[in-house]
Amino acid sequence: MILPIIAYGDPVLRKVGDNITKDYPQLDVLLENMWETMYNANGVGLAAPQIGLAIRLFVIDTTPFSEDEDLSETEQKALKGFKKVFINAQIEEEIGEEWAFNEGCLSIPDVREDVKRKDTIKIVYWDENFKEQGQTFDGLLARVIQHEYDHIQGVLFTDKLSTLKKQLIKNKLSNISKGKISIDYRMRFPDQKKAR
Numbered sequence: 372m373i374l375p376i377i378a379y380g381d382p383v384l385r386k387v388g389d390n391i392t393k394d395y396p397q398l399d400v401l402l403e404n405m406w407e408t409m410y411n412a413n414g415v416g417l418a419a420p421q422i423g424l425a426i427r428l429f430v431i432d433t434t435p436f437s438e439d440e441d442l443s444e445t446e447q448k449a450l451k452g453f454k455k456v457f458i459n460a461q462i463e464e465e466i467g468e469e470w471a472f473n474e475g476c477l478s479i480p481d482v483r484e485d486v487k488r489k490d491t492i493k494i495v496y497w498d499e500n501f502k503e504q505g506q507t508f509d510g511l512l513a514r515v516i517q518h519e520y521d522h523i524q525g526v527l528f529t530d531k532l533s534t535l536k537k538q539l540i541k542n543k544l545s546n547i548s549k550g551k552i553s554i555d556y557r558m559r560f561p562d563q564k565k566a567r
Contacts, residue, residue: 374408374422375559379479379527380548382561386425388418388523390459393501395426402456402499405430412556414477416515418522421478423559427459429519436511446510453512460496462520465489472514474528480554482543486531488517 377383391398401419405428409417415436418429436442437451467490475483491509494516498504508516518528529537529544546552550560 372404372407373411373557374404375557376408376412376477377421377423378547378558378560379544380561383420383423383425384478384527385525386420387525388420388425388427391426391428402430412477416519417477418519420522427523429457429523431455431515431519433512433515449512456499458497460494460520462492462494464493467491474518476528479527479529479547480552482540484532484536486528488514492517
């Protein structure tokens with residue numbers, strides 16, 4: 372089932388998510404709905420707060436990035452078919468040089484800005500079968516994971532912008548929270564009771 376994506380301005384996007392257990396009600400259905408919702412909106416990642424749940428869960432499929440001809444063959448291979456579920460994730464370390472990349476977010480449509488992030492992360496998480504995983508990721512994979520991880524920490528990519536950039540997009544953000552935007556996927560806006 373395609374769920375409405377929560378728009379900028381909703382308090383749930385500012386909550387630090389709670390850990391869940393393998394007994395979380397209908398986790399398999401939730402994951403199926405999250406994949407369907409993400410693909411419907413042409414996203415590469417979706418975190419539970421973006422569908423209204425303040426829990427530590429996000430999904431990622433970077434396959435669309437693998438078709439970027441500006442990337443090296445090695446990067447394209449790493450991104451192709453990278454599809455993972457991250458439950459109760461904890462980034463243990465962020466290392467390497469900071470680099471800028473133009474980011475967007477399904478909860479903040481039509482806003483894209485350069486965000487600086489460290490190149491490499493070490494992360495511990497549980498997969499959809501509740502098997503513990505500890506891995507190191509770098510490049511675009513690390514970036515997508517960092518972006519989604521921020522969501523379960525109550526952080527948005529716009530928080531990482533300079534004061535000037537924040538001022539420049541202030542009206543856009545206000546319009547998003549009021550539902551004054553045109554989008555081609557379902558969203559729920561803080562100032563409206565129903566999704567559209």
